[in-house]
Amino acid sequence: MADAASRAGLRYDSPAILEFVNALHVPHDQALAAAFDAAALEGLPPIQVGPSEGKLLGLLLRLIGARRVVEVGTLAGYSAIHLARGLNADGHLWSLEMDPHHAAVAQGNLALAGLSERSTVLVGPALEGLPGLVPQGPFDAVFIDADKGNYDHYGRWAAANLRPGGLLLGDNAYYFGNLLDDQPEAAAMRRFHQEAGEAFDCVCIPTPDGLLLGIKR
Numbered sequence: 001m002a003d004a005a006s007r008a009g010l011r012y013d014s015p016a017i018l019e020f021v022n023a024l025h026v027p028h029d030q031a032l033a034a035a036f037d038a039a040a041l042e043g044l045p046p047i048q049v050g051p052s053e054g055k056l057l058g059l060l061l062r063l064i065g066a067r068r069v070v071e072v073g074t075l076a077g078y079s080a081i082h083l084a085r086g087l088n089a090d091g092h093l094w095s096l097e098m099d100p101h102h103a104a105v106a107q108g109n110l111a112l113a114g115l116s117e118r119s120t121v122l123v124g125p126a127l128e129g130l131p132g133l134v135p136q137g138p139f140d141a142v143f144i145d146a147d148k149g150n151y152d153h154y155g156r157w158a159a160a161n162l163r164p165g166g167l168l169l170g171d172n173a174y175y176f177g178n179l180l181d182d183q184p185e186a187a188a189m190r191r192f193h194q195e196a197g198e199a200f201d202c203v204c205i206p207t208p209d210g211l212l213l214g215i216k217r
Contacts, residue, residue: 093120
């Protein structure tokens with residue numbers, strides 16, 4: 001089978017293979033499709049996680065029986081839908097989004113998914129909103145997919161507010177292939193990696209741009 005694929009010039013992560021497995025394992029309903037296609041439908045940037053990454057987030061929450069989860073960076077709500085669907089029946093997701101338009105689109109998509117009661121989208125800078133969430137903790141998981149220059153700050157907040165055994169998840173952990181560059185955002189992302197390694201048992205899952213997964217010690 002491998003020899004046949006090699007002769008055909010196919011990569012194991014070829015678009016055709018990804019399309020097949022995504023369609024099979026992560027079929028989109030109306031809400032997921034609206035959130036994923038928000039770049040074309042609502043004028044948002046096309047920077048949401050991929051279908052398999054989104055499904056992975058929800059599965060990880062199910063594995064730990066998550067009830068209280070924080071997301072930093074909502075965009076159109078695609079990852080938020082996956083996260084909220086991974087919660088226990090009595091769980092809640094708090095998602096922080098800087099842009100009011102993005103937040104409104106996300107709220108609409110979460111409502112379309114029937115998840116309004118188990119999710120809250122908070123509008124404003126995450127560094128200002130996170131302190132107000134502390135009384136809701138400790139949390140079972142924190143997913144970070146926001147401004148890269150503040151990943152180190154978000155990681156410290158997660159380390160302080162996750163329960164032992166809670167999950168830290170950080171998308172774009174390779175920083176678009178620029179992780180080792182000499183620029184402030186790359187340095188912040190390296191600090192995120194380094195400090196996460198001190199408080200969590202970590203691995204960087206080799207998704208297209210890396211997904212850091214840490215379990216709090």
